[in-house]
Protein backbone atom coordinates (compact mmCIF):
# COMPACT_ATOMS: atom_id res chain seq x y z
CA UNK A 70 0.00 0.00 0.00
CA UNK A 71 1.32 3.44 -0.92
CA UNK A 72 0.80 5.75 2.12
CA UNK A 73 0.44 8.79 -0.14
CA UNK A 74 -3.02 10.31 0.31
CA UNK A 75 -4.02 7.66 2.84
CA UNK A 76 -5.64 8.43 6.19
CA UNK A 77 -3.72 7.05 9.14
CA UNK A 78 -4.75 6.65 12.77
CA UNK A 79 -1.86 6.11 15.20
CA UNK A 80 -1.81 5.65 18.97
CA UNK A 81 0.98 6.87 21.25
CA UNK A 82 2.32 9.45 18.78
CA UNK A 83 3.30 12.25 21.16
CA UNK A 84 6.88 11.04 21.42
CA UNK A 85 9.29 8.22 20.73
CA UNK A 86 8.79 5.62 18.03
CA UNK A 87 5.18 6.71 17.36
CA UNK A 88 6.28 10.23 16.57
CA UNK A 89 9.02 8.87 14.30
CA UNK A 90 6.54 6.63 12.44
CA UNK A 91 4.20 9.61 11.91
CA UNK A 92 6.99 11.72 10.46
CA UNK A 93 7.92 8.90 8.10
CA UNK A 94 4.29 8.55 6.94
CA UNK A 95 3.77 12.31 6.60
CA UNK A 96 6.93 12.55 4.50
CA UNK A 97 5.31 10.04 2.12
CA UNK A 98 2.15 12.16 1.78
CA UNK A 99 -0.17 10.50 4.31
CA UNK A 100 -2.55 12.39 6.61
CA UNK A 101 -2.28 11.40 10.25
CA UNK A 102 -4.65 11.57 13.20
CA UNK A 103 -2.87 10.56 16.41
CA UNK A 104 -3.75 10.17 20.03
CA UNK A 105 -1.86 10.03 23.30
CA UNK A 106 -2.39 10.45 27.05
CA UNK A 107 0.40 13.09 27.18
CA UNK A 108 -1.62 16.17 26.29
CA UNK A 109 1.09 18.84 26.41
CA UNK A 110 3.61 16.71 24.51
CA UNK A 111 0.89 15.71 22.05
CA UNK A 112 -0.06 19.33 21.36
CA UNK A 113 3.59 20.34 20.96
CA UNK A 114 4.20 17.45 18.55
CA UNK A 115 1.06 18.39 16.60
CA UNK A 116 2.23 22.01 16.28
CA UNK A 117 5.74 21.02 15.18
CA UNK A 118 4.50 18.52 12.61
CA UNK A 119 1.83 20.90 11.29
CA UNK A 120 4.57 23.46 10.77
CA UNK A 121 6.66 20.93 8.87
CA UNK A 122 3.99 19.04 6.90
CA UNK A 123 1.00 21.38 6.75
CA UNK A 124 -1.82 22.25 9.14
CA UNK A 125 -4.33 20.02 7.32
CA UNK A 126 -2.23 16.89 7.49
CA UNK A 127 -1.73 16.08 11.16
CA UNK A 128 -4.14 16.20 14.10
CA UNK A 129 -3.85 15.28 17.76
CA UNK A 130 -6.62 14.09 20.08
CA UNK A 131 -6.23 13.28 23.77
CA UNK A 132 -7.12 9.66 24.25
CA UNK A 133 -6.23 6.87 26.64
CA UNK A 134 -6.18 3.66 24.62
CA UNK A 135 -7.34 1.68 27.62
CA UNK A 136 -10.69 3.44 27.79
CA UNK A 137 -11.42 4.76 24.29
CA UNK A 138 -12.34 3.50 20.84
CA UNK A 139 -11.80 5.17 17.52
CA UNK A 140 -13.11 5.41 13.97
CA UNK A 141 -10.24 4.02 11.93
CA UNK A 142 -9.20 4.89 8.41
CA UNK A 143 -7.02 3.19 5.74
CA UNK A 144 -4.03 2.49 7.96
CA UNK A 145 -4.28 1.93 11.70
CA UNK A 146 -1.08 1.88 13.74
CA UNK A 147 -1.59 0.70 17.32
CA UNK A 148 1.74 1.83 18.68
CA UNK A 149 1.14 2.98 22.28
CA UNK A 150 2.95 0.77 24.74
CA UNK A 151 4.61 0.78 28.13
CA UNK A 152 7.36 -1.18 29.87
CA UNK A 153 6.56 -1.47 33.58
CA UNK A 154 6.99 -4.81 35.31
CA UNK A 155 6.00 -3.18 38.62
CA UNK A 156 2.51 -2.60 37.19
CA UNK A 157 1.75 -5.78 35.29
CA UNK A 158 -2.00 -5.18 34.98
CA UNK A 159 -1.50 -1.79 33.35
CA UNK A 160 1.13 -3.27 31.04
CA UNK A 161 -1.35 -5.90 29.87
CA UNK A 162 -4.09 -3.28 29.54
CA UNK A 163 -2.03 -0.96 27.32
CA UNK A 164 0.14 -3.40 25.37
CA UNK A 165 -2.34 -6.23 24.85
CA UNK A 166 -5.96 -5.37 25.64
CA UNK A 167 -5.89 -1.93 24.00
CA UNK A 168 -3.95 -3.12 20.94
CA UNK A 169 -6.44 -5.96 20.48
CA UNK A 170 -9.38 -3.57 20.93
CA UNK A 171 -7.87 -1.07 18.49
CA UNK A 172 -7.26 -3.85 15.97
CA UNK A 173 -10.81 -5.24 16.24
CA UNK A 174 -12.33 -1.78 15.83
CA UNK A 175 -10.11 -1.10 12.83
CA UNK A 176 -11.04 -4.45 11.29
CA UNK A 177 -14.78 -3.78 11.78
CA UNK A 178 -14.36 -0.42 10.11
CA UNK A 179 -12.16 -1.54 7.21
CA UNK A 180 -13.58 -4.92 6.16
CA UNK A 181 -14.84 -4.82 2.58
CA UNK A 182 -17.37 -7.58 3.10
CA UNK A 183 -19.25 -5.19 5.42
CA UNK A 184 -19.00 -2.05 3.32
CA UNK A 185 -15.52 -0.86 4.28
CA UNK A 186 -12.72 -0.11 1.85
CA UNK A 187 -10.06 -2.50 3.15
CA UNK A 188 -6.88 -1.42 4.86
CA UNK A 189 -3.74 -2.17 6.78
CA UNK A 190 -3.54 -2.81 10.53
CA UNK A 191 -0.09 -2.44 12.08
CA UNK A 192 0.68 -3.07 15.73
CA UNK A 193 4.03 -2.06 17.19
CA UNK A 194 5.24 -5.23 18.89
CA UNK A 195 8.97 -5.70 19.66
CA UNK A 196 12.08 -7.48 18.44
CA UNK A 197 12.32 -8.79 21.97
CA UNK A 198 10.03 -11.65 20.90
CA UNK A 199 13.04 -13.04 19.02
CA UNK A 200 15.25 -13.06 22.10
CA UNK A 201 15.48 -15.27 25.19
CA UNK A 202 15.59 -12.70 27.96
CA UNK A 203 14.25 -13.04 31.50
CA UNK A 204 14.01 -9.48 32.81
CA UNK A 205 10.58 -8.40 31.58
CA UNK A 206 8.20 -11.38 31.72
CA UNK A 207 4.95 -9.40 31.56
CA UNK A 208 6.14 -7.14 28.74
CA UNK A 209 7.27 -10.30 26.95
CA UNK A 210 3.85 -11.91 27.46
CA UNK A 211 2.06 -8.92 25.94
CA UNK A 212 4.30 -8.79 22.90
CA UNK A 213 4.06 -12.55 22.27
CA UNK A 214 0.31 -12.22 22.78
CA UNK A 215 0.07 -9.67 20.00
CA UNK A 216 2.10 -11.90 17.67
CA UNK A 217 -0.37 -14.73 18.31
CA UNK A 218 -3.39 -12.47 17.85
CA UNK A 219 -2.19 -10.89 14.62
CA UNK A 220 -0.80 -13.98 12.94
CA UNK A 221 -4.12 -15.72 13.65
CA UNK A 222 -6.06 -12.99 11.88
CA UNK A 223 -3.50 -12.74 9.07
CA UNK A 224 -3.90 -16.41 8.15
CA UNK A 225 -7.73 -16.37 8.34
CA UNK A 226 -8.97 -17.40 4.87
CA UNK A 227 -11.73 -14.76 5.09
CA UNK A 228 -9.12 -12.02 5.09
CA UNK A 229 -9.01 -11.93 1.27
CA UNK A 230 -12.71 -10.95 1.18
CA UNK A 231 -12.22 -8.51 4.01
CA UNK A 232 -9.35 -6.80 2.14
CA UNK A 233 -7.39 -6.21 5.32
CA UNK A 234 -3.70 -6.94 5.89
CA UNK A 235 -1.90 -7.32 9.21
CA UNK A 236 1.64 -6.41 10.16
CA UNK A 237 3.46 -6.92 13.47
CA UNK A 238 6.14 -4.23 13.45
CA UNK A 239 8.96 -5.48 15.70
CA UNK A 240 11.54 -2.73 16.32
CA UNK A 241 14.95 -3.43 17.79
CA UNK A 242 16.00 -1.41 20.84
CA UNK A 243 15.29 2.24 20.03
CA UNK A 244 16.52 5.33 21.84
CA UNK A 245 13.30 6.66 23.41
CA UNK A 246 12.07 7.75 26.83
CA UNK A 247 10.72 4.26 27.39
CA UNK A 248 14.31 2.97 27.50
CA UNK A 249 15.56 5.96 29.50
CA UNK A 250 12.85 5.61 32.15
CA UNK A 251 13.73 1.92 32.61
CA UNK A 252 17.38 2.84 33.05
CA UNK A 253 16.90 3.52 36.75
CA UNK A 254 17.62 0.69 39.16
CA UNK A 255 14.87 1.85 41.54
CA UNK A 256 12.11 2.27 38.96
CA UNK A 257 11.00 -1.38 38.98
CA UNK A 258 10.34 -1.15 35.24
CA UNK A 259 12.35 -4.35 34.69
CA UNK A 260 12.88 -7.41 36.92
CA UNK A 261 16.66 -7.65 36.52
CA UNK A 262 18.24 -4.27 36.02
CA UNK A 263 21.75 -5.58 35.32
CA UNK A 264 20.52 -7.92 32.61
CA UNK A 265 18.50 -5.09 31.07
CA UNK A 266 21.55 -2.84 31.05
CA UNK A 267 23.68 -5.59 29.53
CA UNK A 268 21.28 -5.90 26.58
CA UNK A 269 21.21 -2.14 26.05
CA UNK A 270 25.01 -1.99 26.22
CA UNK A 271 25.63 -4.25 23.23
CA UNK A 272 27.50 -2.09 20.76
CA UNK A 273 25.19 -0.74 18.06
CA UNK A 274 22.11 -2.46 19.50
CA UNK A 275 20.16 0.74 20.21
CA UNK A 276 18.83 2.34 17.05
CA UNK A 277 17.72 5.95 16.67
CA UNK A 278 14.02 6.75 16.21
CA UNK A 279 14.78 7.87 12.65
CA UNK A 280 16.48 4.57 11.82
CA UNK A 281 13.52 2.63 13.22
CA UNK A 282 11.07 4.81 11.29
CA UNK A 283 12.95 4.17 8.03
CA UNK A 284 12.62 0.42 8.64
CA UNK A 285 8.90 0.96 9.26
CA UNK A 286 8.45 2.38 5.75
CA UNK A 287 9.53 -1.00 4.34
CA UNK A 288 6.15 -2.32 5.48
CA UNK A 289 4.57 -0.39 2.64
CA UNK A 290 6.72 -1.88 -0.13
CA UNK A 291 5.22 -5.35 -0.11
CA UNK A 292 1.50 -4.82 -0.34
CA UNK A 293 0.82 -8.29 -1.71
CA UNK A 294 2.68 -10.22 0.94
CA UNK A 295 0.71 -12.22 3.48
CA UNK A 296 3.67 -12.37 5.85
CA UNK A 297 2.83 -10.67 9.09
CA UNK A 298 5.91 -10.38 11.34
CA UNK A 299 8.47 -7.76 10.34
CA UNK A 300 11.60 -7.98 12.51
CA UNK A 301 13.93 -5.00 12.59
CA UNK A 302 17.55 -6.04 13.05
CA UNK A 303 20.04 -3.45 14.17
CA UNK A 304 22.60 -4.82 11.72
CA UNK A 305 20.34 -3.84 8.81
CA UNK A 306 19.16 -7.36 7.94
CA UNK A 307 15.51 -6.57 8.67
CA UNK A 308 12.80 -8.67 7.11
CA UNK A 309 9.79 -10.93 7.50
CA UNK A 310 10.09 -13.90 9.80
CA UNK A 311 7.81 -16.77 10.66
CA UNK A 312 7.26 -18.34 14.02
CA UNK A 313 8.44 -21.86 14.52
CA UNK A 314 8.61 -23.69 17.82
CA UNK A 315 11.98 -25.35 18.36
CA UNK A 316 12.46 -28.35 20.61
CA UNK A 317 16.07 -27.58 21.52
CA UNK A 318 17.06 -24.85 23.94
CA UNK A 319 17.57 -22.45 21.07
CA UNK A 320 18.03 -18.72 21.42
CA UNK A 321 14.94 -17.97 19.44
CA UNK A 322 11.51 -19.31 18.60
CA UNK A 323 11.48 -17.32 15.41
CA UNK A 324 13.22 -18.40 12.26
CA UNK A 325 13.88 -16.27 9.27
CA UNK A 326 12.31 -17.13 5.95
CA UNK A 327 14.06 -15.83 2.85
Ligand SMILES: NC(=O)c1ccc[n+]([C@@H]2O[C@H](COP(=O)([O-])OP(=O)(O)OC[C@H]3O[C@@H](n4cnc5c(N)ncnc54)[C@H](O)[C@@H]3O)[C@@H](O)[C@H]2O)c1
Nearest residue numbers: 081083084085086105106133134149150195242243245247
Ligand atom coordinates in the same frame (compact mmCIF):
# COMPACT_ATOMS: atom_id res chain seq x y z
N1 LIG B 1 12.02 1.85 22.63
C1 LIG B 1 12.27 0.57 22.32
O1 LIG B 1 13.42 0.07 22.45
C2 LIG B 1 11.19 -0.30 21.74
C3 LIG B 1 11.59 -1.42 21.03
C4 LIG B 1 10.61 -2.24 20.48
C5 LIG B 1 9.28 -1.93 20.63
N2 LIG B 1 8.92 -0.83 21.32
C6 LIG B 1 7.49 -0.53 21.38
O2 LIG B 1 7.27 0.66 20.65
C7 LIG B 1 6.11 1.33 21.14
C8 LIG B 1 6.45 2.79 21.43
O3 LIG B 1 7.45 2.80 22.43
P1 LIG B 1 8.46 4.01 22.66
O4 LIG B 1 9.78 3.42 22.93
O5 LIG B 1 8.30 5.00 21.57
O6 LIG B 1 7.90 4.56 24.04
P2 LIG B 1 7.61 6.08 24.53
O7 LIG B 1 7.28 5.95 25.97
O8 LIG B 1 8.70 6.96 24.12
O9 LIG B 1 6.31 6.47 23.68
C9 LIG B 1 5.10 5.79 23.90
C10 LIG B 1 3.96 6.77 23.75
O10 LIG B 1 2.75 6.04 24.03
C11 LIG B 1 1.94 6.87 24.87
N3 LIG B 1 1.03 6.04 25.69
C12 LIG B 1 1.36 5.22 26.72
N4 LIG B 1 0.23 4.72 27.29
C13 LIG B 1 -0.81 5.25 26.60
C14 LIG B 1 -2.21 5.13 26.71
N5 LIG B 1 -2.78 4.39 27.69
N6 LIG B 1 -3.00 5.79 25.82
C15 LIG B 1 -2.45 6.57 24.85
N7 LIG B 1 -1.12 6.75 24.71
C16 LIG B 1 -0.31 6.09 25.58
C17 LIG B 1 2.95 7.62 25.74
O11 LIG B 1 2.36 8.76 26.35
C18 LIG B 1 4.04 7.93 24.75
O12 LIG B 1 3.83 9.17 24.10
C19 LIG B 1 5.65 0.53 22.35
O13 LIG B 1 4.61 -0.36 21.95
C20 LIG B 1 6.89 -0.27 22.74
O14 LIG B 1 6.56 -1.43 23.43
C21 LIG B 1 9.83 0.00 21.88
Ligand SMILES: CC/C=C\C[C@H](O)/C=C/C=C\C=C\C=C\[C@@H](O)[C@@H](O)C/C=C\CCC(=O)O
Nearest residue numbers: 195196197199241242301302303321323324325
Ligand atom coordinates in the same frame (compact mmCIF):
# COMPACT_ATOMS: atom_id res chain seq x y z
C1 LIG C 1 13.96 -4.76 27.62
C2 LIG C 1 12.85 -3.98 27.32
C3 LIG C 1 13.25 -2.73 26.71
C4 LIG C 1 12.66 -2.13 25.77
C5 LIG C 1 11.47 -2.60 25.10
C6 LIG C 1 11.72 -3.06 23.73
O1 LIG C 1 10.57 -3.63 23.20
C7 LIG C 1 12.83 -4.04 23.73
C8 LIG C 1 13.43 -4.49 22.68
C9 LIG C 1 14.51 -5.41 22.91
C10 LIG C 1 15.21 -6.03 22.04
C11 LIG C 1 15.08 -6.02 20.65
C12 LIG C 1 15.93 -6.74 19.98
C13 LIG C 1 15.92 -6.86 18.55
C14 LIG C 1 16.85 -7.61 18.02
C15 LIG C 1 16.98 -7.71 16.57
O2 LIG C 1 17.82 -6.69 16.10
C16 LIG C 1 17.63 -9.03 16.15
O3 LIG C 1 18.98 -8.93 16.41
C17 LIG C 1 17.05 -10.23 16.81
C18 LIG C 1 18.05 -11.32 16.76
C19 LIG C 1 17.85 -12.56 16.45
C20 LIG C 1 16.55 -13.14 16.12
C21 LIG C 1 16.71 -14.44 15.49
C22 LIG C 1 16.66 -14.33 14.01
O4 LIG C 1 17.37 -13.50 13.45
O5 LIG C 1 15.94 -15.10 13.37
